[in-house]
Amino acid sequence: MAMWLTARTRKYSGVLLALPSVLWLVLFFLLPLVIVFVFSFMTRSTSVTGVTLPFTLSSYERAFNVFDVILIRSLRIALFTTLICLVIGYPIAFYIRTRKTVLGRNIALFLIILPFWTNFLVRTYAWQVLLSENGTINGFLRGIGILAQGESLQMLQTEGAVLLGLVYGYLPFMVLPIYASLRRFDFRLVEAANDLGARDLQVFWRIIVPMTLPGIIAGSILVFIPAIGSFVTPDMLGGTKTLMIGTLIGDKFERDRPLGAALSMIMMGMVLVALVIYAWGMRKESQNNG
């Protein structure tokens, strides 16, 4: 091929490669969000779109005044989910990375990915089987005599059940990015640090954690966002006392579109905080590498 084409391709490749994705995302992602943003400031109506003029802040006012308990609960559940996933997920990623053979590593990885490949609904349903009133755990407890016949522990429709379901559902989102970071991590650095007199804890906190920080941050983001917006898990494992913002948005969007839109925007505000942390972490990382 002609050399000028090569030179030009290289010069403009960045823009050309990004263009199709950017167009797709602007058209089918940003534009719809702008519509929701605008709708959140409009007045409820019975038209096709569900909104009308004038512009008002009343939906936000109602969201914060009436649904503040649900907003705080959602944030709390999402944060706990992320934290628990990190504490459980990091050792798993480490365990996979340190298998001695390729086969061992693949099996360890396979055992993490497989439940993840199973439909999310099925995985959530599995907890229904375990936790329900006549479920396996209650049956087991009755069988060994801890519970009397006809007695059962109320486990479904609690915040704990929702938290359990979320951790279970999103744990692989935490493990995979951390594993990806660890995979690139050169373990000779551990040896070097040991030779230079560093203790294990020092090696962990000052070498391994900073080197895998992109994975940790990416994993936390990937867990936090679906957790805060979760719809299926609170619906299946929770009850009215564990109603989260996602369910509320879905519900309000059908009946009161500006309120549903305003709740979406508030949820995105919470997520924005997480995003700022992500951007900060990534910048720090690129500074370290640069």
Added chain:
Amino acid sequence: MANTVLSQPKFGQLVAVDDRIKRGRILQTVGRFSGGVVIPFASYFFLWAPILVLVLFSFNASRTVDVWRGFTFDWYLNVFNSMGAGSARSSATLMESLRNSLFIGAISTIIATVLGTMLALSMARSKFPGKKIVDGILLVPMVIPEITQGISLALFFKIVFDYVQNTTGERWLPGFGTIIIGHVAFNISYVAIVVRASLQGLSKSYEEASYDLGANYWHTFWRVTFPLILPGIIGGALLAFTLSLDDYLITFYNKGVGSGTLPIYVYGMLKTSVSPEVNALSTIMLAVSTVLVGTSLWLQGRNGARAD
């Protein structure tokens, strides 16, 4: 001189022993970091126990899931006999929704993997004005929880279709097209982020060496970059396919008549109550996943072995 020294067996043995000690020390350290065996195995138990219980009770001779009362295939027969029947929530059959899921998953994965890989290359290897903005746009789908994606896209299509009907008189309806557009929209970023991570872990010097040796952009990508980041691309594609098959919310808000997917079909069944038929159906889905992921990992393993 080095040759003569190394050729002496005694010194060679010493080197080997020294290597073994070092390797042993690394593994020991690493072993302590990984929390030994207890933490990972407790985690694997946590991940697998619910699924195993689900599978076990799909063979239970009683309709309950609390006590084991013997073995039966009845629930599977019930599922197969009812494959043509509609679910509580939609008029679609199980077979039809399964076919829809695979079709939508395949098409949206292909589009998202190609676009996402291109975007990742752009992000990791090029500089151009407005790159920061592109970086921000890439993050948008990860920032927006699914429920917001679902309703905002549905609203967008509602407005566009309404406009089309008013101007041309044509009646556009949601269906496969709208679902695939939605799935690609959320999958591009996941693919791009996974592939970009591979690219960031890959030194630019390989590509620079290729350019220095006279290869053009196209050749460099296919013969140097692509083989090196292939695990990342496959990982991204698998993630995209999984997310597409898994998606309930975006599909729910953007589906049309006859385009409902498996999650739409199953959700109504799962939500109502625990039943052995649902256990059986779930077990079948698990088995299919096992075969799928096993095959893809096996392919990746073969690929990796060849690259080494």
